[in-house]
Amino acid sequence: MASFISLLLLFNLFVHQLCYAADTINHNNVLRDGDTLVSNGGIFALGFFSPGNSKQRYVGIWYNKIPGQTVVWVANRDNPINNNSSSGVVKVDELGKLAIFNAISSPKPLWSANISATANTTSSTLSYKLLDTGNLVLRDDNQGDFLWQSFDYPTDAFLPGMKLGFNKKTGLSWSLTSWKSPDDPSTGEFTLGMDLTGLPELVIKKASQKIWRTGPWAGEGFNGVPGMGPNPVVNFSFVDNPDEIYYSHSYYNTNTFSRIMFDYLGFDRTLIWIESTGRWVVIRTYPDDICDSYRKCGAFGSCRPNNQPTCLCLSGFEPSDGGTADGSVGCVRKRDLLCGEGDGFLKLENMKFPDTSNARVDMSLGIKDCEIECRNNCSCTGYASAYVNGSGCLVWFGDLTDMREFTNGGQAFFVRVNSIEIGNSIVHSKGSFAKKKLVIILCVVIVVGLLIFISGFCYFFKKAKGRGILQRKRLQKQLLKPSPETNDETNTKFELPIFDLNSMMVATENFSLSNELGAGGFGSVYKGTLCDGREIAVKRLSKNSGQGVIEFKNEVELIAKLQHRNLVQIIGCCIEEEEKMLIYEYMPNKSLDFLLFDQTKSTPLDWKMRSDIILGIARGVLYLHQDSTLTIIHRDLKASNILLDSNMNHFGMARIFGSDQSQANTRRVVGTYGYMSPEYAMDGFFSIKSDVFSFGVILLEIISGKKNSGFYHEDPTMNLIKLAWELWKADTILELVDPSMGNPFPEQEVVRFIQVGILCVQENAKDRPTMSDVIFMLGNETPIPSLKQPAFVLTSNPNSANAFAGSASSVNEVSVTIIEGR
Template sequence: MAGFYRILTLVMNLLMLFQLCSIVSCSTSNSITRNQTIRDGDSLVSNDGSFEVGFFSPKNSTLRYVGIWYKNIEPQTVVWVANREKPLLDHNGALKIADDGNLVVVNGQNVTVWSTSAKPESNNTVAALLRTGDLVLSSDSDRNKWYWESFDNPTDTFLPSMRVRVDPSLGENHGFVPWKSENDPSPGRYSMGIDPNGAPEIVIWEGEKRKWRSGPWNSAIFTGIPDMHRVTNYIRGFKLSPPDRDGIVYFTYVTINSSDFLRFRIRFDGVQEQFRWNKDAKNWTLLQKKPDTECENYNRCGNYSVCDDSKEFGSGKCSCIDGFEPVYQDQWNNMNFSGGCKRRVALNCSQNLVADKRDGFKVLKRMKLPDFGSVVPLNSLVTCKDVCVRDCSCNAYAVVGGIGCMIWTRELIDIERFKLGGNYINIRLAGSELGGKEKPKIWIIIVSVIGAFLLGLCIWISCKRLKAFLWKKKDLPVSDTRDNSVNFKSSPINVLVGDQVDTPDLPVFSFDSVASATGDFAEENKLGQGGFGTVYKGNFSEGREIAVKRLSGKSKQGLEEFKNEILLIAKLQHRNLVRLLGCCIEDNEKMLLYEYMPNKSLDRFLFDESKRGSLDWRKRWEIIGGIARGLLYLHRDSRLKIIHRDLKASNILLDTEMNPKISDFGMARIFNYRQDQANTIRVVGTYGYMAPEYAMEGIFSEKSDVYSFGVLILEIVSGRKNISFRGSEHGSLIGYVSFYSFQV
């Protein structure tokens, strides 16, 4: 008998142990099944320990809510709330699977206060908390079959891996609604989501009224947030997914480092913030918030006006677009800009008028594009300007990289001028507004022209006399090589590029000697026309052949590129780089002298069927190898780390033996050897050869040159230009090769 009692006691202890294990298992599991209940005080934890779901009370409140928060982060950071409209009054609530298979929150009387309201195929369901922070309801027999997820029903927080639906047929997506106050999770009066019309953009609404918007998405950034270029985690994370089987696309955000905790949330006061968890300092670091400045508030200055935060406080921040004036001048003077601006002169909208009376366009630079723009598809015969001109309701147009042609047929709303970044937009104006507010009288024009002519004549005569006097003292004959130039770290170069930089010890040639060598820049000696000047062949008297790049004296175009070549290429020495022999800097004349390449540029052979045969496969291989050696020297082996930024067939010159030499360093940039990449708002180069991240985002690095080199290799192998496939189904040589490589 005693043995029976011992066995009974042992069995009871085991049952209690199993029950205790069951309770512990429930509180530490990442899922809830039909037979489990999460009571107030218990919780679910994601498999990786990042997130937790359970009951909580906000600060200074006794009400109980079911929510999701970061595990082991203090203070508690809640990212999702279930029963935000029906809080529990005590600690008797529970989270469980209901008889119909839905996940529900019930009070102490087992009354449902919140439900997933899904339509499961059966009641055999399970709820699980994923490592992303997503709470999902799925079939217990097929965990990949989801009926509901918290990511599709967010509250105030956007987490990485969450998807935001972009569907023009459904209209605006007010997906995120903040708390009513800092300590009240009930829905507030603001919302944040996506406006899918035109090019999609993020919008914050106050009720149905807009408070802030991000500007259109251009496949890389939201154009109204130019500082996205400078926040690496920000720019690289957002993606617009390919259409699903229903044709719907989604915005997603993926962190570069999956171990980072990063979140976006809309505050109770309608401000959107981005945070990253600082593991060392153990706090949330604010990366950005919007709106953050006066001009970021929606339509701060009214319709047809521009807001500029770089100006002084007050009315100086707001200005009407050229051709417009305040609707209510007295209100404008009192810094009330709500009335906005209006046209001074109505549009004519007719092409049958004389030129000075037709509507035209005024270009505004570095702008946040107005709201409510439409994206218009174009064909090869129609430009974006044509579309706008033909539509009498069109007030402006813009050609935006990554989007295409946009036009505005409504009033121009919410325009901001940026210090950096932004877009060009063309504002439609009456012809009389394009030349100024008032046409000057004819006699003023006549007197001004005559006066300018006489002044110019006097200056020209004085300069000619001064030039003759100076060159008598410093005559540089052409008969001998040593006399063609004077080798000094002297005034012409230092004046041009500044004494503060390390200027090269470069030969400086006289204008007369270069003019004599090129036959006074005779037309028969013209080798070609470059983007920043004309190139001539020259011969010094001793038989040395040169190539002379002459920068136009009437324009400042190319001056920065000219300086760049002096500072860069003179310091570079490699058999696969064109050698700079000297320069000429005199009055308005600026010229660079190079070694002469008798076979000119690579593109003359590659893309000319009559000459292409001279490039056999061995020679093409040697040309590719030579370019690679030159590029390796620029990136790795030279004293300076150089990014060329304009590598293309026309910038590869060929010597007598068809050896390649890289030329044209006007757009090149010097890198620190520890530097990986840089940004620029001035994207220069040749489309078709430019890497996507450079063309769209202004980010350039060694990889930019490598991309251009890859395009060049394809052209050398195929004998076809990259852009020769434009208009075809492939779009480019790269697309053509990728398509058939995939097929193989």
């Protein structure tokens, strides 16, 4: 009898475990604290949890296969089980509602599913099932429709397959609401959802105050969210039909772990789980910079994040307070509109559209008819194509607010102005009168300039040295002042130590050759040791480096603000006499090329180390392109700029661009042959895709152990990119792998990395992925777009001065970093 009872107890225990390793709960069982429901594929789990340091108990859904509890949904967020009690249960009540009770005997639930009254809630065929999408659904086993689903009641996470918008029939709103804090999942003060006040768009609100908006849907993505075009990783969709209106997204690879997290500070962050590194990586954050703040600039003002002042009036407008430059107070027309033919339209490129609360759309009109529509209505103040493909017509009435400019992204916008302003905007480039006027002005300027130069040469020569010393002292004071804060919580006040020249001479043993780590057009880098024992790297700029005091100040301020685990950190600077130096943390493993291209030194670089270095570089570049306060284009990514610490995961920054370079192209191409994209090397055009090309070259070099621009096969025109392409076509791509890497290594993962590398060096910049796509493809087994023939770039001896037709003006001269507006 005792044996029978023991067997019965074991059987009951087995049944209990079996029930809660399953993915379904119904009226026949309960879920106790400590039990979990697990989706059929083991992706998600549902159970009790306590967030952070909280002692409250909640029922939520989290990723089952990811260490820790990454919670994506909370049922009883505003009604927790108090005092860290383990008595809570989840069960299906007598009405068929899923409910949470403080204890099995509690008569009143703390929370229950909001089931429609039309559902057959008393049917024994009802069951709640946790799907591999993270959706908890109620369905009748005799019917296919969901009677209730957790996706209809999201909390702070937006998963693939979820909707943000409205059900027009039921009035149900799909929106995210932040937690109050990391320890408190109760309803916070921030919401992310769809706003239908004007054209449908997603907005973030703090209470009822709008703080950020996406701009309207533009066919492939939202107008004010760059980078949402077609890509091989994620599919964005916008649906507007008689039943519902919503935005959604999905991944082509259903095994991808990703989520959009709306945190307690009101930031919308897109995260991807990188299996190889075991961590979540943030690939997008909104609001992202100062210009993402709703209505940062006033009426008819446009926000430019890298401009001083940040707010500028549109062409044809001036500050409403009578100022000369700043448009933050709002702007007014310089000349009144005349209506009809007395007005014209100025085209503004790469714009986030103004607030659409006073706009209307007609998808039947093209851009030409749109202009006519606006011109014929005297109240119309601007127009644009609704979609990026040129279809549809958007027209605005009244003040234009919340505008900003992007470096890459946005759309063309046409603002209405008095026709005289149209003439003023083009008179400097068109018309004989304009040309004559320009010639006269230039002549006057040249003559006056020569007179001033001749009469004041001696005076300026004598005062030059004193003025330079004064300027450096002013710079020292400026560097010691805290930088202005932005609305991004990650920015901190900046106060950089200033070292004196004598301490640098002591630290580097008077800049001895034995301490020199490297040299280039910018100057030399020396290893040093401070009096407190810290090892440093001193970047001593040469006097003919072309970098003046202002450029040096810009560089110091920028680099000091960049904080990322994969970027070398600046410790301080030195400005004394004629010396300008940057002091960095010392990287003990030197540069990547030192280890990679030496067969004896590269032996320790097994696949794990190489893949970690690749991912570290990718994360650093992504930070520069997207996650830092500014968009930064490195422009000289190469193996010698990858500085390795004891964990092999840092790379160095380069210096700021000079005054002869612009944000889109340059008359003076500066970089390193073999790493430069063709559009940059040939024509001086650069973008974030230029860095992607350089990254692709580095990736192939890391895997092969060969240099791109010094590598020769039997063919003297062969380089590494061409070799990789030939091996790929011949289906022998693993021959590219460095033999010193050793065996075994994960062949499929290595092949995927090589595919991504070849994709990064595609000849057309549009065919290259962004760095966020790169990180995603490297860390996930996702389909990779078909590869086209890449840009071989070097078509002759790479050491030849004619390696490029119409080539760059300098080789290996300096490293250049470009700042762009977002």
